[in-house]
Amino acid sequence: MNAEDLTIIITGASSGIGKAVALELATFKPTMVIVARRQRNLMKTAHLLKKKGVKVLPIIGDVRNRDDQERIVNLTMKAFGSIDILINNAGLGKTNLFIDQPESEIDELIETNLLALIKLTRKVLPIMKEQGRGHIINLSSTLALIPPYPLAVYSATKAAVKTFSDCIREEVKEYGVKVSTVFPGPYKTEFSKVAGYGDSGFQGYEVTKLAKNIAKLVTKPKDDLIKPWFFIPLVWLTKFSKFMRKKVIAGIADTIMVAKRESDIIQETKQKKEEVEVIAR
Numbered sequence: 001m002n003a004e005d006l007t008i009i010i011t012g013a014s015s016g017i018g019k020a021v022a023l024e025l026a027t028f029k030p031t032m033v034i035v036a037r038r039q040r041n042l043m044k045t046a047h048l049l050k051k052k053g054v055k056v057l058p059i060i061g062d063v064r065n066r067d068d069q070e071r072i073v074n075l076t077m078k079a080f081g082s083i084d085i086l087i088n089n090a091g092l093g094k095t096n097l098f099i100d101q102p103e104s105e106i107d108e109l110i111e112t113n114l115l116a117l118i119k120l121t122r123k124v125l126p127i128m129k130e131q132g133r134g135h136i137i138n139l140s141s142t143l144a145l146i147p148p149y150p151l152a153v154y155s156a157t158k159a160a161v162k163t164f165s166d167c168i169r170e171e172v173k174e175y176g177v178k179v180s181t182v183f184p185g186p187y188k189t190e191f192s193k194v195a196g197y198g199d200s201g202f203q204g205y206e207v208t209k210l211a212k213n214i215a216k217l218v219t220k221p222k223d224d225l226i227k228p229w230f231f232i233p234l235v236w237l238t239k240f241s242k243f244m245r246k247k248v249i250a251g252i253a254d255t256i257m258v259a260k261r262e263s264d265i266i267q268e269t270k271q272k273k274e275e276v277e278v279i280a281r
């Protein structure tokens with residue numbers, strides 16, 4: 001099938017990896033359905049895609065919401081008549097010691113990163129089966145493979161995404177449907193801010209190269225994509241050496257915890273300054 005005949009749904013295209021992948025895929029000129037909650041940001045992505053000559057349908061919606069899940073699939077089918085690729089990218093992290101993590105954060109993490117991904121996949125698969133072709137690309141994380149304690153629930157959802165993808169890959173291959181899992185390391189997006197350690201100046205890698213690699217999966221599907229590359233030997237090392245596993249995981253956990261504390265202090269200082277300004281007025 002020609003790339004320009006593909007209909008691609010990307011969730012979480014209002015920022016970060018989802019937006020970068022959408023812009024990268026634009027070079028193929030496919031039809032794109034982009035989804036996110038923030039209207040302004042999503043419309044900005046839609047505008048950039050249109051400028052690149054892409055037929056795009058932006059859907060403002062929350063992937064956790066059952067009606068929105070149905071709307072995403074129904075509107076796509078109504079407008080374009082097929083779904084060739086679903087990129088389950090929408091997701092978030094919340095950094096906290098598990099003992100301190102509010103239930104609302106636990107719910108949000110599981111509902112967004114796991115439940116919504118499973119439900120959207122469940123809705124799209126019968127269509128792909130009927131078509132005799134399709135490709136599901138699920139965003140996991142390297143933290144699914146080397147999980148640090150301040151992101152226990154997040155890491156658990158991403159490990160579940162890996163397991164889910166591995167299972168359904170075997171089930172759906174007979175229908176001509178492929179399943180890929182992407183495991184990004186730390187990338188420079190809004191992720192760290194949403195996760196609660198972004199104000200510390202924590203830096204990740206630029207998303208452009210990662211987006212190119214994810215876009216490449218469309219023409220050259222792979223089961224697993226781990227990026228940046230050096231996480232591949234790191235993951236192997238932590239698999240075979242208990243000592244290294246503990247050391248690497250402790251290193252990541254400490255880095256995140258320090259960044260989270262610094263962020264909290266910056267936020268508290270900002271808040272106090274604002275309170276003083278209000279009193280002074």
Ligand SMILES: NC(=O)c1ccc[n+]([C@@H]2O[C@H](COP(=O)([O-])OP(=O)(O)OC[C@H]3O[C@@H](n4cnc5c(N)ncnc54)[C@H](OP(=O)(O)O)[C@@H]3O)[C@@H](O)[C@H]2O)c1
Binds near residue numbers: 012112
């Ligand atoms: N950046 C990293 O270091 C990193 C590493 C490993 C894995 N990942 C994974 O990569 C994916 C993309 O993250 P990112 O780094 O690009 O972070 P990001 O810049 O914060 O983007 C997250 C995207 O998900 C969307 N989203 C979140 N909750 C949603 C909901 N309930 N309904 C609809 N859309 C929702 C956001 O849009 P709205 O807020 O507008 O809804 C946004 O477009 C996530 O699954 C993340 O876990 C990221």
